Amino acid sequence: MTDEFHRIRRLPPYVFAEVNKAKAAARGRGEDIIDLGMGNPDSPTPPHIVRKLVETVADPRSHRYSVSRGIPGLRKALAGYYDRRFQVKLDPETEVIATLGSKEGLANLAAAITSPGDTILVPNPSYPIHQFGFIIAGASVRSIPATPDDDMLRALERAVRHSVPKPTALIVNFPSNPTAYVATMDFYREIVAFARREGLWILSDLAYAEIYFGDTPPPSLLAVPGAKDVAVEFTSMSKTYSMAGWRMGFAAGNPRLITALTRIKSYLDYGAFTPIQVASVAALNGSQDCVTEVRALYKERRDVLIRGLHAAGWDVPSPEGSMFAWAPIPEPFAGMGSVAFSKLLLDKAGVAVAPGLGFGEYGEGFVRIGLVENTQRLRQATRAIRTFFASEGLRVPALPAKPEVAS
Known part of the structure; x- marks a missing residue:
């Protein structure tokens, strides 16, 4: 008798399981985790x-x-x-x-x-x-x-x-x-x-x-x-x-x-x-106005996310479609692989992403970031990533100076 059935043996261990386990543990400790890992729409059905x-x-x-x-x-x-x-x-x-x-x-x-x-x-x-x-x-x-x-x-x-x-x-x-x-x-x-x-x-x-x-x-x-x-x-x-x-x-x-x-x-x-x-x-x-609104919502989130990541020193291409950004792992962390980097990002920045390895061997070296939080939370996520990168000695662009307000 084999340990596993034939079709189960052909399925590899679930790559996302490690990150999901770490995410659950962090939340169990009361930590605020910004979850950009799942492609789970957060907007209500019209x-x-x-x-x-x-x-x-x-x-x-x-x-x-x-x-x-x-x-x-x-x-x-x-x-x-x-x-x-x-x-x-x-x-x-x-x-x-x-x-x-x-x-x-x-x-x-x-x-x-x-x-x-x-x-x-x-x-x-x-x-x-x-x-x-x-x-x-x-x-x-x-x-x-x-x-x-x-x-x-x-x-x-x-x-x-x-x-x-x-x-x-x-x-x-x-x-x-x-x-x-x-x-x-x-x-x-x-x-x-x-x-x-x-x-x-x-x-x-x-x-x-x-x-x-x-x-x-x-x-x-x-x-x-x-x-x-x-x-x-x-x-x-x-x-x-x-x-x-x-x-x-x-x-x-x-x-x-x-x-x-x-x-x-x-x-x-x-x-x-x-x-x-x-x-x-x-x-x-029925009316497709709700579809137009959803599209505009994801576009706004995309722009906020990509601008924030660029400000953090992470050069992520701006997606033309879908509800995801496909992000190459920054050079200082590239050697650790997508699963380890996802866990590190969760631990140091409180941001959950999906390791690219979960989408196939040629996804290694990338993480998938979902546009599944509101713009306030996305800004919070990119600020936390910027702080983490800076603490690791990664060069990040200087933030623009705030304009002076005349008294």
């Missing part, structure tokens, strides 16, 4: 969505089993969103399915389409479910660069030539968690052409489609002509509408993949609670 949930819950008929693939109105609402936002036409009956968050959908589709020993191409670093959903399903993962550029395209060509067996699927995620990279339509055209030529499935994670800070909204891979022949795309209500705990997501695109996911889910669940689905319809079909 009131009109909550009202629709409460209204629907009051109807006893809504307490029964729901529909695993999503109620018809919800699938139509998602198709309407794609039409308005991306000019992509979807058939709600054959090209859309509701999921219990995008994470569940990704994992169950991996189970549906994977045979033991299949090779899957996954960016590294990436959100853990992108690789471990397939590893749990019995696949082998080949890492490719996470940047949406020629480096990834060249790596894809090498992977197809040199992988045995030939890869069957490719994961893409833009705006990316954790790196915050954003892809262009030109890049998506290259990816789709490659997949069509080589007979690959594409699973696109578009959970951060509405959290962007430039003038051009992130595109959908499904907007590329012919993409639905090879691709399915996952979206989520979690970040767009501050509905993370509601667990409402979608998959849309290739009918064969949607059918496979539908069949798997029919054995595993009865769908999200009906009132959650009805409230999600209200979110997608």
